[in-house]
Amino acid sequence: MILTLALSLAPQFSTGPQPVAPYGLPHTQPSAPISQGQGSGGPAVIEDFEAYVVGVGSAENIGSTFLDDTTITGTGQGPGLTLAGTFYSCTGGSLQWNGDTYFGLPTKTFLANSGDSTLYVGYAVPQASVGFGLHAFSGFADTATVEAYDTSGSLVDTVTVNVPGPATVPVTLTGPNIQRVIIRGTYSWSPIIDDHDFDGGTSCGLQLSVSGSCPGPMTFTVNGGAPGDPCKFGYAFGTGSFVIPSGPCAGTVTGLDGTATPVPGTFLFDGAGQVNQTFFVPPGACGAVYVQAINLADCCTSNVILIP
Known part of the structure; x- marks a missing residue:
């Protein structure tokens, strides 16, 4: 499991001082892109990296080598610094947040000040398409x-591009079940990213919603299945x-998360490709339990919802 591996291989907080990038001398850049990606897509949400507080014209190592929406950084900021459904990590040094106008950058941006030029990005739900805006100082x-x-660790798409400076260089990668993205550059720090677009819920069209009041009977509706396909629900506390x-x-x-538990019963999508199932939800689940559906015919997973 990628998230578990990231947590076990890299400590959440960096262990020593790291100068803020950039440092050293600039490199000579090739005159043209080496390769291009396979196409474009339409992911559902965009992470713009605007939540972290960093001064205009400055940058800060956040004192952490792992970041998701639950992280409290080594500098004391968070949680809620990024959108749910993805995480960012590096194997050393620190992740770094850049403020507006820092070395000409147009907005707040993000990189791995890792010493090995590499930023890792992972997804809770496999993706069909992901995109980034790349920048350089x-x-x-x-x-x-x-x-x-x-999800099996096989390479499904790759892009190599020149990034001349602060102006955005858009990159899109496509492929079945994208679980992890690796971004490498030519300096000690990684390429700078912004406007990370990805599907925060599902990459295969299954949509879960809920109606009713908690506690009490609540109806969970799943759209996007083929008529007759079997559907199951699962719940967890994170x-x-x-x-x-x-x-x-x-x-x-x-x-x-690891508290995931299947709900008893299997339910069939009707002729409209929908499942409507009512469950009694106890008081302890209100605002505390997350639910997801899965189509057992093709293993497509839905978005995750928090019971309100």
Whole structure:
């Protein structure tokens, strides 16, 4: 499980001082892109990295090598610094947040000040398409290689582009079940990213919603299945990347954490491709329990919802 591996391989907080990038001398940049991606897509949400408080014209190492929406950084900011459904990590040094106008950058941006030029990005739900706006510090033109890997660890798309300076260089990667992206540059720090667009809920069209008042009977509606396909629900007390251990969808990465528990019963999509199922929700679940649905025919997972 990628999230577990990231947590075990890299400590959450950096262990020593790290100068804020950029530093050293700029490199000579090739004159043209080396390769291009496979196409474009339409992911659902955009992370713009505007939540962290950093001064205009400055940058800050956040004192952490792992960041998701639950992280409190080594500088004391968070949680809620990023959108749910994705995480960012590096193997050393610190993740770094850049303020507006820092070395010519147009808005707040993000990088891994890691010493090995690499930023890792992971997803709670496998993606069909992901995109980034890449930048470089003014005077430090870079060449970025961006690789997408699926749930089995196989490379499904790669892009290598020149990043001349602060102006945005858009990159999109596509492929089945993208679980992890690796972004590498030519300096000690990674290429700079902004406007990370990805599907925060589902990459295969299954949509979950809920109606009713908690506690009490609540109706969970799933849209997007084929008529007659079997559907199951699961719940947990947090979001994460729990992997289903057995059954027809063994190996599927969910958006729930390790407390994930299947709801008894299997329900069939009707002629309109919909499941409507009412459950009694106890008081302890209100505002505390997350729910996700899965189509057992194709192992497509829905968005994750928090019971209100």
